[in-house]
Amino acid sequence: MFGDVSKPNKLFTAKHPLEILMETTASQDNSALDGPILVTFLKYLFPALVGMLAMGSASIVDGIFIGNFVGVPALAAVNLIIPILTVLFGVALMLSIGGSVRAGKYLGQRNQVAASAIFSKTLVITVVYAIVLIVLGLLFETALFRLLGADESLAQLMSQYYRVILPFLLAQIITIVLYFFIKLDGFPSLAATALVAGAIFNIGLDYLFIVVFDWGLSGAAWATGLSQVFPVLTLMTYFFSRKRKLRFSLRQKNWSEVFQAAYNGLSEFINETSGGIIAFIFNLLIISRAGVEGVAAITVLNYLLMIGFMIYFAIADTAQVMISQNFGAQNVQRLKQLLKICFAMTTIVSLLTIGVLLVFKEALIYTFLSDEGTQATVAIATTFVDYVWPMFIFAGANMIISGYLTAIHLPFQSGVISLCRSLIFPASLLVLFFILFDNNLFVIALPIGECITFLIAFAYFIRHQPQRAIDDDMAKNS
Template sequence: MKKNLDMTEGKPISLLWAFTFPTLMGNLLNQVYSITDSIVVGRYLGQTALAAVGSTMPVILLLAALMIGINVGVGIIISRYFGQKNEELMRRAFVNSLYLGLFLSAGMMVLGLTFSGTILRWMGTPEGPLQEATAYLEISFITMICPLMYYLFSSAFRGLGDSQTALYCLIVSVLSNIGLDVLFVAVFRWGVAGSAWATALAQALSAVVAAVLLFRKYPMMRMRRQDLRLHGKLLRQITVLAIPIAVQSAFNNLGNLVAQSAVNLFGEATMAAYTAASRIGTLALMPVETIGSSLSVYASQNHGAGKPQRIRQGVRASLQLSLVVSTVLGVFLLLCGRQMAGLFLAEPSAEILTVVQRFLLITAVPGILAGVMQVYQQVLRGIDRANQALMGGVMQLITKIAVVAVGAWGMQNLDVVWLGWPASFVAGTVIPYFCFQKIAREMETE
């Protein structure tokens, strides 16, 4: 395969799969790390430590969503200028996205260090895991520059149509992360804090490798002095695109934060079970998110090249891929989900295994619903309609919070809490679907 992929020519389903596959393998590998991380914490440090790490995850994912959202924006803009063959603006978009990310991450770091303990108490974290959870969260805020740089370079590669090199960088991150995790937690006995430091150092190492590869493989991305200046118009363009994406990603994870607060009401054992179940469930939900993300790059390249008729073809191809992948993974979780839960604790109770099984059945097995939502939200981002995609994200958030609140605080029923996931996928699809149909007709008749 060529080092980068021009998706303005050729069969859409083949192009999308060729672009998606390396990223999908990388993301699955990343989930292997995440699962391994929880296994190391659960088996070496016990149920309380596993609950502590799990209680921080919605906040950590919220931060990651903001970083990813900002950098997805630069990936889309680089894709657009790649389609236009404008190398100067590709470089300037990269630099100005870095400035925006540094500014926002510095502000979030200050706020996070100030309010980490308060956030966890507000979420109802029990006293048992609270201290370790606070330490984990504070380290994550201190090292925010590491994921910022990691996601920035990953998005730059994807914007250039090179998901393969992004995969190589992810492999560096994952393997070093697993090694450092075992070293810090199992050997040095640094506890939950060791797991947080392992993640940050692995991301920093991967960012260094990515920087070397980007500037070596793509000489046109090597910065000139004039490229380093703050470019007001381009910065505004990045901000207008990136902020709605970041906010929508934050909305999605804000729903998970509320869900974690609801789960905390059911006690430490349920918290540990939810930590394990959410790690396993991501194996079904993450691939369809990856397919949707690839569609945004495909749509952006064709939008920049003035080929709107290919965008609708890409949507159909993405829906087909999502259906196949989600069906295969749904069957896998039905058959093996309960057995996988036994990996996280030396002697998991029947209660924990039951919670894991029910969570997977209700939230992860119907993954095609998430796939459809991702397709229509992501294609809107790719054609510079991030605000319409954000409207879908708002509906997704409202629905998830409402269903989770009824299940936890109204009915005290975990199964109703889990229904918040599929219900939110459906709600998050409606507005983006009708917006895309209207916009696509307008684009094709111009």
Template sequence: MQKNEKTMNPLGYYPIPRLLVTFAIPSVISMLVNAVYNIVDQIFIGQGIGYLGNAATTVSFPIVTIILSIGTLLGAGGSSYAAIKLGEKKEEEATKTLCNVFILLVIAGILITSFGLLFLDPILNIFGATPKNMEYSRIYASIILLGAPFNLVGIGLSNMARCDGAPKLAMYSMLAGAILNTILDPIYIFVFHWGVAGAAIATITSQLISTIILVSYFLKHGNMRFQKRWFKIDLNTCRKVFSLGVSSCIIQISATLMQIVMNNSLVHYGALSSVGGDVALSAMGIVSKVSMIITSICIGIGIGAQPILGFNRGAKKPERILKTYTIAASFASVVSCIGLALCFLFPEQILMVFGTQDAKFNEFAKQCMQIYMLGIFTAGFQITATSYFQATGQPLKASILSMLRQLILLIPCILILPKFLGLNGILYAGPIADITSGIVVSIFMVKELKKLKHQISLQEA
């Protein structure tokens, strides 16, 4: 029986640490690369244009997270559903899922581009644009929107590639794009003098390259491959994809709403303080990018664990599910704790990467990093808990936990605390939301781990 199992899928029998390393490292790199697209832009824009250029990328960033939310909804949902079907030995259902996910990604990309360009100025005003940074924001955002279809397909198919047993391909495709972006950014900004437009063009060019690599894989080399007969919308498959991917989508949508509220609050309360609205917006934008690096690593660990969790859920192996979650959560927690230490001990050195600014900017940015990031140590086990519930077919719990930190806790804190503490209230909102949500997630997971241990004891009896 074991020999036959080994010929079918290593997710059911390989040692868990080995599987996690195999799947998580490429996933972490892919997530970091996705973050690097925007961070590299911000670094070179900060060096070449200054804080108003960085403020423009902060204003435009909700557009990026909207694109990421849709790509994650379809990609994470599709990969989770396909992994369960592979665990149930239903390969045709997994292939049909791939084709449906691709169709939905293309449609969503076209709709986002069309709607975004049609209502660009009102959207940017909602996202916190000021008269000083509006022109920069308009240029950067319009080009990013033009690349939305390629970006969406790349995000979605990289998730499907990991589920297909090709995590390294997902990593290489994203890495190729990131390297190209890093090369093109300084050329377009400093040599061609294209400013924020050059940074945005470099980004969408790089995303196109990543997408071409992934599409080619599923055309010629994938275990799941594009098949003409499955290129039609299957409502049941789409429903399953949406239900399993909605928690990941909610994380990004919550991040988008949080960014909108945050940007407008920073502009308003920054203008009432000695800091100024544009300085506050730009400084918090940098801190948010640093936070993104830490959480991207944790998300990558969670994504890497999902195929293992999903397959073994389908194969009814609770002992492997328990071990996978425990190791993944431990690794992610270590990462988030190291991230906190670096932000608290070396804020000036981190800020210098994004360009040298005046003393007022540097002082507020350091304050942002040391206060707002104080609860980041809880991110690791929170993110892996959401990935666990998503991968094991528990979308309601995953959705609740996805909304908890940003939508239910952080946004109200950002709206309420500044009324009493001014601009500093926005900074203290971060650790309050992080630590409170961490306590709630712990309660959920303690109950879940007890249930897994009970299932294991029943199988051993």
């Protein structure tokens, strides 16, 4: 429709009607650029927070139903599948966040034609990627399970979940793309509503399929999969809004721009895929030391940590929406104020999360487990909480700085932070401490890794504060 819409076409003086519409829309106020900064930030944050918590709570509710009505081995089986899913989601996040950050810069420059082009190309390529990976994942199921260290009994449980959930990942990946771009376009409430709808349906279907129908792990998979249809349908209503700035078209050129933009999402790809690698390493280590109960304890720990990290992600994600646009508009003071707000909020979240974990840890752990035959799992999970809670002292700041660097188009620096906190330090320290310690103390690798990463992240942040970042960007593009 537009050709290479990221660049003006000097061969024509007449303008396409849709281009005229976009230029008219561009003159409208953009609250991310012009609105009261705290009010606007909260306007974006609250829906993002609700959406992230809804998405996180859906996974947690799955864990509660599986742990209480299917059993500890089923929890372990789901945890062993995580590395596969994180690789699939990692690439989708990289494309979505990288594309939305570039689109945000275009919107800050009032170039909605270019923003629409990167939106269209990102959506198409991500859908094609999802279809290819789902087919390959189903074809090589046995080999993947063997690689993950599953024995025959666990592999049978994993298969019940895996074969059902994998095809539904197409809907989940489409949701990811639409979520980031729709929120960027000033529809955070719609994005959050979609995730809440999915969470609500997931809870209801979990109860129906697991408790009432007694379908076990396959029931949990059907509940999660079917519940992902509703967010997609909800987000599709965006295309009927006359107020939207982003327009979808299959007719595009310069498709390589998607992969160039995806580089800005490198840190999110590293975070997601590294999480899968760390889960893989963790599972191998804990199976050798504590068996299925240990893997189940790790699964419970993941659920307990999830809420805090989801809140961090919501804050960082909201910051990216506003920072990318203000960076494009070269609003130095707004960038500084946004960063102050983000660091203040993550500090509050860290203190509250640490307090809840330490005071209510046993009650929280028992939420995921039935009272019978779980004492070994509870004991291991309690020990893990005692060792890993200091992660929250540093993790929030690391995620904010990484997100900030992504938003100002410094993917290498953001990627270094993500690689350090998600893979290099945790993996190397886990193996080292596993060799050094005979008990479960080796999990202190996680908070120590976050601490070391913070020193690196802080150095990058000092080097790339807003004014200098804008000056460097202007010099690069001059």
